[in-house]
Amino acid sequence: MVYFILSRIARAVITVALVVTFAFVVLRLSGDPALMIMGPEAPPEVLAAFRSAWGLDLPIWQQYFSYFGAIAQGELGRSMRDGRPAIELVLERIPSTLALTLPALAMKVGIGLPAGIYAALHRGGPIDRLVMTLAVAGFTVPSFVLGLVLVLVFSVMLGWLPSGGQDSWRHAILPVLTLGIGGAAILARFTRSAMLEVLGQPYMRTALAKGVPWHVAIRSHALPNAAIPTVTIIGFMVGTLIAGAVVVESVFSWPGVGRLLVVAVANRDLAVVQCILLLVAATMVASNLLVDFLYGYLDPRLRTGARAGAH
């Protein structure tokens, strides 16, 4: 178990290191980072200070390590648009984004999970067919199309809800629905297939053959086992709490991190882009770790470390 936790933490560290490396390489390939980060109008002494602070006068591998050092100290540069530290700009947008993604996550889990379980238990029934159809739609309809169609129906045609902005809770309804519907469908499909897989296992047939009542067998055997793959996809959804609303925020003019990212990319505000990239990586890594520990809890084989050697 100790080994399991250590190996997962090591993997998390490697992932973060890879993202930082990715940012470093891309930054170097695209030109003078001092100019890129500080902006072309920066005074020469600022550029010089930046270069020595980031060690741009050093050999490339030393730069690489000092880049790590700078990031570890939270030196993520300043936005070239208003000169404020990029990290500040990003952090102040997080609450807005969470105001969309948290309710959407609740909706995905609250609808997707029971729908998937129900569909698997009533395979071939009307709910199952509905879930499968919606799941396919959730995969093939891009979120911007779904969002715009919702706007067309509920704002333009019916006039019930506002089409964009962040003035009241009513403004959040359509974006949350857009995020939630697709995600719920995907989660339902995933849960369904995980359940079906488990229901077909010999131990389920054995339990039922032994005379264990159906609902007991489902509760004590099927659900815990189906939870293992389902946790992965929910974990991934938790990981996208910050980055998962890029398109939807743009559709609904919602001033969150995603909107900030799109604007920053359009303006090539590299410090902000880099800051968001690292923040997203950190969230993904944290949620992956969380999933791994949940795995360890759910899967007794991992708890005893019997399978740890295989990794």
Added chain:
Amino acid sequence: MSATTPLVEVEAIARRYTMKKGVFGAPIEVRAVDGVSFSIRRGETLGIVGESGSGKSTTGRMVLGLEMPDAGTVRFDGAAIPPIGGAEWRRQRARMQMIFQDPLAALDRRLPIAAQVREPLDIHLIGNEAEREARVVELLRDVGLSADHGRRYPHELSGGQRQRAVLARALATRPDFLVCDEPVSALDVSIQAQVVNQLIDIQAALGLAMLFISHDLRVVRQVSRRVGVMYLGRIVEEGDADDLFATPVHPYTRALVSAAPHPGRKPTERIVLTGDPPNPADRPSGCAFHPRCAFAVARCRVESPVLADLGAGRQVACHLASPAGAGGVPTGPKLPALEVA
């Protein structure tokens, strides 16, 4: 090259794997093959018998140069096997070939049989287009398949036909040496004899040197003139096939021979092996066979016996075996119960 020099000379080859037990456990060295020596002359067949885990397949792969031994040497036609995967190694493949246990797995299921039999000729650039075509027909005929079989795909043939196809492919380059690793154990018993007879005929006709690996004593005896018995990575007994099966000396060989069905012997005379089946990861001290040996004495637990020549072409690794007596037959350890046999 004179007929008396061995074509294949194997000198004390060993293959070790390291395996980790547990997470922070110390790595355990698993000796799959541990100091095996033998030689095979042109036109001669050496049989190797052993249970699974005895290292017989690994031995076969090392002799063929598919795996490098960690210690010891394999010499083919007087020269060491070139580095695996190199151009010289690939060229040498034309002279030594292998027959696998599962012919369906050894064939590409997307190519017709004829194309696969032809493949060695394409690889080694033997002959022109027309000659290769003709050679394929000839090869198929030699192993008892028709040109029509050649147009089919592997899944459209029976198990025996597939193994014949693999044999035809192996013979395409007219190799000098053939390693057969359990070539018939995946086949129906009724077909095994046919394929084995085919193999014997071809081996005699072409004067092939052959290493025949099997767990099946009956088949090995039929094919081989000399036989080595392997237990946990070592050869414990080697000798002339008929003699060895008629008068097994090593207790393990005796157990194997007694376990094989034999007309005219009462089933009660079987020696039943007790104890755990051999596990290379947990090799007993001293003689590896001692925990299962009915004759084991104190010495067996501490000292590992070496292969000793008992005369009459017999070599045995057992502390209790004695050299050939007046009758010319070497004898093993004696137990009252066994005297009946």
Added chain:
Amino acid sequence: MTDLAAPGAPASHQQPVRRRPTIPLGVALAIAWLIGMIVVALLADRITPYGVTAMDLKNRLALPGNTGHWLGTDELGRDVLSRLIASVRISLMIAFGATLISAFVGTLLGFLAAHLRGAFEQMVLMLADFQASMPFLIMALAVLAFFGSSLPTLIGLMGIYGWERYARISRGLAISAGQQGYAGAIRQLGATPARIYLRHILPNIASTLIVSMTLVFPEVILLESGLSFLGLGVQPPMTSLGNMVGYGREYLTRAPWIMLAPSLAIVVTTFAVSMLGDWLRDRLDPTLR
């Protein structure tokens, strides 16, 4: 899996004649739609009724069904159908290009990992894990921020998407084929690695790779149209389906068809490819996912 009859193998006359596979209606429609889209994309220059940027100022925001403009016109009086056809071409080109690139790169890396093993294999696996664990859209946006958007950049960037799936598949299948299968047998015949991988392993795993491509292809279309919708993908004067939706959004109240036409094209195309992929998977490779 090994018992699977090789698809395309001519049925032997000794075997009972295999039932001709019947194609379900839905799949047939999906194939028809995709063929239609490809034909439209190939013949885009010939069949567009108007130039992509040609303005008909007398007919601005004309309704669909209009004789001169089947799908109506936009704010500048540009023909929506013509723009749609041009967009289909760009979107399909990017999706095809990117899918082929990622299939090629992924398969190559997978084969190299299987062949070289050791450190290279570990590196490939680590990168594959990494790619699978990061949201690709964010990485793509970061690259676009650093390099700016151009058609080759976009195709190249989309070409990175999904490589890890091909790499994992081809590595896994190549290793198992080498260890106890036909590839190991061919190797000991003396074949060169190129012959083993190209003549034997590739044809054997092609069906699995093709099914994976049908999974990646619609995702690439969605990614590209998403980026273009945000104005960060295909840049004007070129237009893709995503661009059209992004542009049409401004006229949602007055002329929803500008946005609905490309949206429908995206949805039906991705749906058709997914359907085709599901059907192919069931037929060719039941082991996948």
